[in-house]
Amino acid sequence: MILRLQSFFAGLLAVLTAALLALGAAQAKPASGGYQLFEPVALEHQHAIQLASLGNFDYHAKVASECCNAPNKGSQIALNRQNGAVFENQVVDALSHVGGVKNGTPVTVTLPNGKQVTTIPDLWGRNTGGILEVKNVQDLSNSNQLRAQLQLAEETGTPFNLVVSPRTQNISGPLRDRIDEVTSKVGGGIYRYDPSTGDLSNF
Numbered sequence: 455m456i457l458r459l460q461s462f463f464a465g466l467l468a469v470l471t472a473a474l475l476a477l478g479a480a481q482a483k484p485a486s487g488g489y490q491l492f493e494p495v496a497l498e499h500q501h502a503i504q505l506a507s508l509g510n511f512d513y514h515a516k517v518a519s520e521c522c523n524a525p526n527k528g529s530q531i532a533l534n535r536q537n538g539a540v541f542e543n544q545v546v547d548a549l550s551h552v553g554g555v556k557n558g559t560p561v562t563v564t565l566p567n568g569k570q571v572t573t574i575p576d577l578w579g580r581n582t583g584g585i586l587e588v589k590n591v592q593d594l595s596n597s598n599q600l601r602a603q604l605q606l607a608e609e610t611g612t613p614f615n616l617v618v619s620p621r622t623q624n625i626s627g628p629l630r631d632r633i634d635e636v637t638s639k640v641g642g643g644i645y646r647y648d649p650s651t652g653d654l655s656n657f
């Protein structure tokens with residue numbers, strides 16, 4: 455706001471100064487016609503000053519607007535995590551009648567490219583049909599976390615289950631292909647759970 459006011463007053467002062475100079479020149483208008491030669495130049499400079507001042511004003515206004523209206527990425531990430539945790543708890547509650555509990559055991563897997571990934575499947579055990587990962591995102595791709603869990607399922611012969619929310623619209627081709635490859639060997643699949651109805655269906 456301060457920068458905007460400074461730019462505005464600076465532009466206003468420049469315009470007034472140019473106007474006074476032009477007025478003084480008009481009062482001292484020579485009979486020889488020299489004023490007619492000076493007037494276009496003076497007006498051109500005055501116009502340039504106005505444009506420059508307005509340009510600075512618009513620039514600072516744009517910066518201030520972007521600053522004030524820019525999304526808070528940190529808050530959005532926190533909100534996404536919160537939404538994910540809420541849906542995860544809903545899935546855990548839905549499976550509690552068969553002994554489903556939140557898993558807290560980490561496991562480290564070495565991917566084919568040599569990268570070590572430590573992951574904690576959301577649910578893991580016989581009561582939940584093997585490894586079960588819960589996702590509440592719009593688009594889902596083949597992340598290192600899912601690569602590690604799929605490899606773990608394949609190596610241990612444990613069924614892999616991915617449960618997504620009604621919010622999920624797209625699962626990338628590479629991820630679907632990899633899930634199909636693993637589940638064809640060990641069992642499992644991709645499911646959609648709707649907490650509002652309690653329905654669990656194939657994705």
